[in-house]
Amino acid sequence: MLTIGNLKLSSPFILSPLAGVSDLPFRLLNRAFGCELAFTEMIDVRSLCYGSKRTEEMLTTNKHDRPLGIQIVGNEPKYILQALEALRSRPFDILDFNAACPAKKITSKGKGASLLREPQKLQELLALIVKHSPVPVTVKIRTGWAHCLNAKEIALRAQEAGISGLFIHGRTKAQGYMGNVDYTTIAQVKKILDIPVIASGDIFSKALVEKMFNETGCDAVAVARGALGNPWIFKEMIAYHTHKSFHKPDVNDIAATMNAHLKSCADFYPHDKGIVIFRKFFNWYTKGFRNARMFREKICRTKSTKEMLTLIEEFRTIHCAAAT
Numbered sequence: 001m002l003t004i005g006n007l008k009l010s011s012p013f014i015l016s017p018l019a020g021v022s023d024l025p026f027r028l029l030n031r032a033f034g035c036e037l038a039f040t041e042m043i044d045v046r047s048l049c050y051g052s053k054r055t056e057e058m059l060t061t062n063k064h065d066r067p068l069g070i071q072i073v074g075n076e077p078k079y080i081l082q083a084l085e086a087l088r089s090r091p092f093d094i095l096d097f098n099a100a101c102p103a104k105k106i107t108s109k110g111k112g113a114s115l116l117r118e119p120q121k122l123q124e125l126l127a128l129i130v131k132h133s134p135v136p137v138t139v140k141i142r143t144g145w146a147h148c149l150n151a152k153e154i155a156l157r158a159q160e161a162g163i164s165g166l167f168i169h170g171r172t173k174a175q176g177y178m179g180n181v182d183y184t185t186i187a188q189v190k191k192i193l194d195i196p197v198i199a200s201g202d203i204f205s206k207a208l209v210e211k212m213f214n215e216t217g218c219d220a221v222a223v224a225r226g227a228l229g230n231p232w233i234f235k236e237m238i239a240y241h242t243h244k245s246f247h248k249p250d251v252n253d254i255a256a257t258m259n260a261h262l263k264s265c266a267d268f269y270p271h272d273k274g275i276v277i278f279r280k281f282f283n284w285y286t287k288g289f290r291n292a293r294m295f296r297e298k299i300c301r302t303k304s305t306k307e308m309l310t311l312i313e314e315f316r317t318i319h320c321a322a323a324t
């Protein structure tokens, strides 16, 4: 059992926020494979105040999409408070504040990982959010900005601000998404906090999940790139956790999941936007398979659900034939 504020979770495997990926179809798909808590992608507090079609898409949820975390990013108290007001009527269970995003367009404005360089300011922002949030607040951090690994100081300050849980990506801002995960710093952070610590970084397989738990003592892990084209990762992790066996999906399983995912994208988005969105998922589902490049070229030209279904069937038949 994992307890984050008043939220009780039975699973220690969480779906991390993924910008450009974590829409309602993606969250529901992963839930169908055993994910319990899932997050929206990070949403700028200013866009929450102004509202837009894109923001509405990111926030769209339904009764099957719970428990749900919303992740916000920003650094101006005025907009943070307005964003919290705008979220008041929305159904969600956790509010996560992003102090981890390394993208230049975010850090150049003093947001995301940039706040790791302003521990006092981050603490004050978190205290403000905790005071006004209707749900438990968490923060997502990194091990540090570059060579200065100040995650411990940040974590203690965040806890003092009253947050209910801490997500930590075991890389510095300078590392982005590359290089080794720093298990030692995550372990040090876990050791000094009383609130749950949820670790992120290279959660790609059962072995790496085991390594994360063993080397850091974390309370839970957040899956990110490991779930791209691979919702089975949740089944695999649950099987590991409950000492059960896990059977890798075959090409028929993959094609059936692709069909279902495509359909929910086509239903969710207006016009042909669902097709455009699904193209990148097609590449992730087929990554590592023979002929993946040939499919990648074809996928760019696919314009309708029907064409996409035909391509998925082509992928299935080629690889079914190869397997027999």
Ligand SMILES: Cc1cc2nc3c(=O)[nH]c(=O)nc-3n(C[C@H](O)[C@H](O)[C@H](O)COP(=O)(O)O)c2cc1C
Binding pocket: 016, 017, 018, 019, 020, 021, 041, 042, 071, 098, 100, 101, 140, 169, 177, 200, 201, 202, 203, 204, 222, 223, 224, 225, 226
């Ligand atoms: C395409 C992409 C988008 C991401 N978007 C977000 C985001 O919106 N908010 C966030 O906190 N982290 C985001 N992340 C970081 C992941 O949640 C995760 O912490 C990171 O990828 C490390 O985990 P991994 O090595 O298992 O992928 C993103 C990562 C990727 C690859």
